[in-house]
Every structure is written in structure tokens, then in C-alpha cells.
Amino acid sequence: MAADMYEEIADPVSGATEARPPRRSRRVFPYLALIPAALFVLGLMLLPIGATIFHSFTNWDGLTSTFIGWRNFSLIIHNPIVSEIFVNSVIFLISVPLILIASLVVAVLVYEKVPGWRLFRFLFFIPNVLSPVIVGVLFSTFFLPGGLADQPLRAVGLGSFAWLSYPWTARLVVILALVWTSFGFGMVVILSAMTTIDPALYDAATIDGASWWCRLRRITIPLISGSLQFLSVINVIYTFTSLFSFVFVITAGGPGFATTTVDYYTYLTTFENGQFGYGAALAVMLFLIVFVLTIAQIKLFPQREVQQGA
Amino acid sequence: MTSRLSRTLVFLGLCVVGVSTVYPLIFMALNSMRSSTAFELRPYGLPNHVNLDSFRTLFSQVPFLSSILHSFIVVIPAVILATLSSALAAFVFTKTPVRFGNGLFWVMLMIMFMPGIVVLLPLYVEVAHLGLANNFTPAILIYTAINIPYGTYLLRSNFRAIPDSVVEASRVDGATWSRIFVRIILPIARPGIATVGILTFLNIWNELFISLVLLHVPSDEMVTPTLAQLSGKYSTDIPVLMAGLLLGAMPTLVLYLVTARVFIRGMLSGAIR
Numbered sequence: 001m002a003a004d005m006y007e008e009i010a011d012p013v014s015g016a017t018e019a020r021p022p023r024r025s026r027r028v029f030p031y032l033a034l035i036p037a038a039l040f041v042l043g044l045m046l047l048p049i050g051a052t053i054f055h056s057f058t059n060w061d062g063l064t065s066t067f068i069g070w071r072n073f074s075l076i077i078h079n080p081i082v083s084e085i086f087v088n089s090v091i092f093l094i095s096v097p098l099i100l101i102a103s104l105v106v107a108v109l110v111y112e113k114v115p116g117w118r119l120f121r122f123l124f125f126i127p128n129v130l131s132p133v134i135v136g137v138l139f140s141t142f143f144l145p146g147g148l149a150d151q152p153l154r155a156v157g158l159g160s161f162a163w164l165s166y167p168w169t170a171r172l173v174v175i176l177a178l179v180w181t182s183f184g185f186g187m188v189v190i191l192s193a194m195t196t197i198d199p200a201l202y203d204a205a206t207i208d209g210a211s212w213w214c215r216l217r218r219i220t221i222p223l224i225s226g227s228l229q230f231l232s233v234i235n236v237i238y239t240f241t242s243l244f245s246f247v248f249v250i251t252a253g254g255p256g257f258a259t260t261t262v263d264y265y266t267y268l269t270t271f272e273n274g275q276f277g278y279g280a281a282l283a284v285m286l287f288l289i290v291f292v293l294t295i296a297q298i299k300l301f302p303q304r305e306v307q308q309g310a
Numbered sequence: 311m312t313s314r315l316s317r318t319l320v321f322l323g324l325c326v327v328g329v330s331t332v333y334p335l336i337f338m339a340l341n342s343m344r345s346s347t348a349f350e351l352r353p354y355g356l357p358n359h360v361n362l363d364s365f366r367t368l369f370s371q372v373p374f375l376s377s378i379l380h381s382f383i384v385v386i387p388a389v390i391l392a393t394l395s396s397a398l399a400a401f402v403f404t405k406t407p408v409r410f411g412n413g414l415f416w417v418m419l420m421i422m423f424m425p426g427i428v429v430l431l432p433l434y435v436e437v438a439h440l441g442l443a444n445n446f447t448p449a450i451l452i453y454t455a456i457n458i459p460y461g462t463y464l465l466r467s468n469f470r471a472i473p474d475s476v477v478e479a480s481r482v483d484g485a486t487w488s489r490i491f492v493r494i495i496l497p498i499a500r501p502g503i504a505t506v507g508i509l510t511f512l513n514i515w516n517e518l519f520i521s522l523v524l525l526h527v528p529s530d531e532m533v534t535p536t537l538a539q540l541s542g543k544y545s546t547d548i549p550v551l552m553a554g555l556l557l558g559a560m561p562t563l564v565l566y567l568v569t570a571r572v573f574i575r576g577m578l579s580g581a582i583r
Contacts, residue, residue, distance in 0.1 A: 034402050034414065037395040041455060114324060119328070125574070128512070129565075134559050241425035241426070263425060283428045287425055
């Protein structure tokens, strides 16, 4: 976004593609400079992705693999645990609007420069700096029977509650941990978008008698819709692909499979049970779902103004 | 939002959120200094006297300090490699006339948020096959690769903010591309590069899945798997657990504290998307 501002200032005549000095040594560097990134991305990402896709059609135990066509996928579709797990991921999507709302509220308030806003901005990012493992262990400690979360219950004489032993409260703990770690990043993304809004817009609206709420809805949100879309996309992806650490330490997928996510289940089937082909098929399905959801969000998100930097 | 009452309410609301982000740190610090019996009796408030048994237990029962060392051994080279590779690629994408650069960038965008397991499955098998299981090198290289797409994406939008005219002027003066990268782009983009480097450090230090799968022998473990297993082993001895969490969080907390000015400014100037 800052990029756009500078680009408008930059001289439009001087595109980077013009003026090429003839000496060859001067032209080699850009190609050399691409080599590290290209090697890493091709060798350690694209090739493995290809291998995973290939092995998703095989019976693979890590050593030998035999081609079995769509067997893995039909097994997945008919596995009742898998459908339960995909439902879990959908339930965990509740965290996405929560994260967006929390980030937006906090960002708008910090933007209005309440006393101590710099300190708040610093503090709100702290959960982002901690590992999900650490956050997970903390939350599971707080939600042990008789833990911190039970203190208000105790105060009114309700005693202790085993939060992690019931499906819905266990999911709630995971969602809370997720929202708590993610809103700081959302705040920073939104703040960085808000710095590009011309303050004169707010002044003009205030003079015209627009309320705070009206300014938020008519000026702020439309002007940062690109950032909101970005946050929505990455948080949906995160919910599907990166809850592993939280689930691993908070609930270990339980009770039953109530908090097992696709990535955690894939970990169990492959690295604990050694079913690599089946795991590969699960991973491929996960990737396809994330891909479709990302495209859908880019297409469906109400975008009143195109203002993205990338 | 101009009335005094609403401003006070807003302030109080922010205070509550602020406390929620700091309290867990205080909880970790205070309870790591209690004995487990003192924790059972009184888990909240200041400890009556400082008791460092939890740290002693932690160091004698688990190879904890070496797990922190292993994390540094893996994270530092990976951060340097990933940030440097990303900066070079982003430079090529934004400032030089390489044609197929855009193709590579689109590939990176497509795989930027790839579920880690898609990549890790065959890599794990291959690493085991080569007899490199529980070796730090594969972990360093895989972390590097996984962090390059996002790093390149961030630095690309960062470098685009540098006016092309600056680069053009040096080209006219006869500067080589390598010179432009080292002498012009790197100094101007230093805050952005630092921000991306810090984000990459946080990503890798805090990651669990890859470290758990690749380095699973206790003598070679990184800090996150050690902490995850600690939570199973010492779920009843909370002070030991908190001592581990506190030390495991220290490097990232200190990094954030020390670099907060540059880091936050870097992120606000659009270095995170």
C-alpha cells in the first residue's frame, strides 16, 4: 500500500525495463540472484508437492509404493472419522470472523490515539510472538479443572469444570487460543492500511455530522477492504492447515475426535501409523480445499475499492 | 467518541485486552518460581519466597538447554538463508528486466500458504532414506525453503516502494545490478528486510510440526517439541512446565522487545502484506 503511493510519485518515464547496458557481466547478476530462491522452491517445495500428489494414488509405507488409483480417496470419502474432522475444521472457522472483529475494533481504537496507544499496540502483538505450543500449554493450564478459568465459577460457588473433557468446551478453548494469538497480527495489518487513509476524509465527515459508527462503516471499512480480505484469506487457510500445534498440546484431538483437525489427523495416520499413501491423499485433499476456499474468498469478498499493493 | 465517558470506557476496554496479553507471561514467570506444593496452595499472586527447584528439575530431567541450543543452530542459518534468498528474488522481480521472474513469483504465490504436511511427507521419507534423520542440515534447508515464498512476497511489495528512478539513475551512471542491489536496495530497504527477518525468526522458532517430525530423537530435539512433550510429562507439576515455557519464550520475547521500534514500524509501513 505504501508501494502504491510511491509508485504514483515515481517518474512514469523510467520503467525498469529500459536502458540496458551492453556488457554481458552486467546482465548475468539478475539470473544468478534468482538461483537460490528458485532452487529452494523447486527442490524442496515443488518436487515434494509433485511427489505427494503422485503417492496419493499409491499404497505407500515409506519404502515401497504400489499404484492403486483412486482407492485412497474413496477410502477417505467413506471414512466417518474424516467427515467428522472436516466438520471440526468448519466449526473452527468461527474463529475467523471473531479474529477480524477483534482486530478491527482494537485497530480502530489504537488509531484514535487513546492515552497509551503505543503501549497497547506493543502489548497486543505479544501473543503473536509466542509459539502456539506455549500458548497451547498456557491455555490448557488455565482450563484445567480448578484452573484460572474456573475462578469466576468458584466465586459464585459453582466449583470446577473439566473444560477439555467435553467436545464443545474443548473446541471453545482451541478457538479462544486461536483468536488470542491472531488478533494482534490482524490489528497491525489493519493499522497499516489505515495509515494510508487521508485524515481529511474523517474531518470532512465529522463536520458533516457523521457519527463515529457511520465513519467506521462508510470510510474505514470500505477503504481497508483489501486488508480485511487478506486477513480473512490467511486466517481461513490457517484454520485448516496450522491448528496442529494447538491441538497437539491442548487436546491431542480429543475428546474422541472432537478437536482433531485435518492436519493433525494426517500426522497421526502417516507418522504414527505409517500409512504414507493414505496420508498423502489426505494432504492433497486438504490442499485442494484450501485452494478452493481461497479462490472463493477472492471472488466473493465485497471489494469496493481495489487498493492492494501486491 | 469525543465524550469523556466513552473515551474512558475505550481506555478501560483496551486495558482489559492488554492485561490478557501480558498476564500469561506474568503467570509463567511467577509460577516458575514456586515449588509445586506452593503452586497447589496458592497459584495466583506473588510467591511468598522464590524457589528455583523447578528450573533445577527442568535441567536435570530433560535436555532442555541443549534443545534451546538446537533451535538456535537451526533457526539462525535458516533465517539468514531465507531472508537473503527472498531479498535477491524480490530485487529481481521488482527492479530488473528478467522475463520469467513473474512466472516464478506466481508459483511462489500459489504455494505460499501450502499446508506444511504436503511438502513434508516425501521430504521426511527422502531424508530418512538418505540417512539424514535427526541431522540439522535438512531441517535448516526445509525451513529456509518454506519461508522463501512469503518472504519474497513481503519484500517484493517493500522494494516496489523504492522509486525505479533511483535504480535508473545508477544504471545510467553505469552501475552493475549487483552493485545496485548491495549499495542502493539493501540500505534503503533495511527496515523492511529486518522486519521480514524477524518474522521469519518468529515463524521458525515457534514452529512445531517440522521440528517434531524431522528431529525426533531426544538428543537432537528443538525447543518446541521438547515443550510439547514436557506438557505431557509434567502436566501435574505446573512450575516445571512454566519454567520451560518461560525459557522457551525468552528468545522471541527478547527479540521482540529489543527490535519493537523497527519491527512495528516495518510492519505498519506495509511490510506484512
